[in-house]
Amino acid sequence: MKKERKAPIFITKLSKLVKRIPPNHFKKQEFQDLLRNHSSGFKGEQSLEYFYRYLPKDILYLHGLRILDGEYFFQMDTLLITPSFITILEIKYMAGHLYFEDQFFQFIRTYAEKEEAFPNPIDQVSRQKIHLSRVLEQHKMNILPIETLVVMTHPAAIIEAASGYQEANEKVIKSSSLQQKYETLLQKYPNEVITQKQVKKLARLLLKLSSSYDPDICELFQVNKNELSKGVFCPTCPHSIMNYTWGKWHCSTCNTSSKTAHIEALQDYALLISNHISNYEFAWYLNLQSSNQAYHLLRSLNLPSTGTNRSRLYNLTPLLEKTT
Structure with missing residues (x-):
């Protein structure tokens, strides 16, 4: 056992x-x-x-x-x-x-x-x-x-x-x-x-x-969270940042495209910054051109949320269950 x-x-x-x-x-x-x-x-x-x-x-x-x-x-x-x-x-x-x-x-x-x-x-x-x-x-x-x-x-x-x-x-x-x-x-x-x-x-x-050692790692190592790289990393060439156009994420380096590459980026956000995110923070963090794009991507994830309108916060914890 x-x-x-x-x-x-x-x-x-x-x-x-x-x-x-x-x-x-x-x-x-x-x-x-x-x-x-x-x-x-x-x-x-x-x-x-x-x-x-x-x-x-x-x-x-x-x-x-x-x-x-x-x-x-x-x-x-x-x-x-x-x-x-x-x-x-x-x-x-x-x-x-x-x-x-x-x-x-x-x-x-x-x-x-x-x-x-x-x-x-x-x-x-x-x-x-x-x-x-x-x-x-x-x-x-x-x-x-x-x-x-x-x-x-x-x-x-x-x-x-x-x-x-x-x-x-x-x-x-x-x-x-x-x-x-x-x-x-x-x-x-x-x-x-x-x-x-x-x-x-x-x-x-x-x-x-027993309890896991689960610190705020940026705080532990005195890293300013604003120093962290933003954006969606390409799954094929991980140092490249993808752009969101026509409903997909595209990598200009290797031409990889994905509809779900933002999920891993949000897992990073939850583990390093916060397990809650607003529409504005979502757009800022993923380098999206408009809050409308952020709204539709967030809604498609069916995440639990609290608050209304601009004060709405989405809980990213369910996405961590997909972390390998």
């Missing part, structure tokens, strides 16, 4: 921001790097799906939980819940030589002749265990032992740990070792502590406590 893994809304918003930030913006490269890092992490989580098929069918998987403990949120990549134990997976998708050293408990990557230090994922997942234990105790459901694993999912990763770093040797694995490690844990915890029904009850609790 699995909670469906979807791309986090933060990644979706960040990708929209990268698309709408002008090429010469001084933060463009920063946002591109951030998007690449977050997308890489999500790709690593997705790649692990292949290896879940070799685990027992009755395991319950929860992905991307973000739960409040006291004043702060903690987040877990994946949680495996069984009647015998819980396992928190911290998933990393990193190529290169990955070295865990135990004198300063550092995680060091050497890649393309460059050496970098990163937060130690063993420590990260250990802190997640502390937070999860506290939350379960608060809800009187701290009856299952909690294990932690760091899973390196990049096929080109070379993993090494200092000879005396026992915790790294025990807790850091590659994707292909997940089944073997699970069987080891099953031997460690052979007895069922709760029933399958209680497993589902625990999962419902955690899902109820």
